[in-house]
Amino acid sequence: MNQTPSASPRRGPGLGWIWGALGGGALGFGVGYTFYVLITPVLEASTGLVRELQGLSWNLVPLLTLAGAVLGGLLVSRRRRR
Numbered sequence: 001m002n003q004t005p006s007a008s009p010r011r012g013p014g015l016g017w018i019w020g021a022l023g024g025g026a027l028g029f030g031v032g033y034t035f036y037v038l039i040t041p042v043l044e045a046s047t048g049l050v051r052e053l054q055g056l057s058w059n060l061v062p063l064l065t066l067a068g069a070v071l072g073g074l075l076v077s078r079r080r081r082r
């Protein structure tokens with residue numbers, strides 16, 4: 001009795017980039033938040049213009065989250081095309 005093995009099941013055709021975006025976004029958030037937590041005490045102890053960078057440093061968290069999500073989605077979708 002010869003049976004050919006069935007093809008391996010594949011996830012939905014368009015779901016790969018979503019998982020990549022979620023993973024990349026989580027990684028970007030982790031990096032941004034860690035950077036913010038580490039640099040905040042230094043900026044709070046500073047005076048003048050350097051202290052004003054504290055508000056700007058918090059903007060790095062959503063920026064790195066979005067950048068990680070976009071890069072993760074692009075990398076996974078590009079890998080699946082090959």
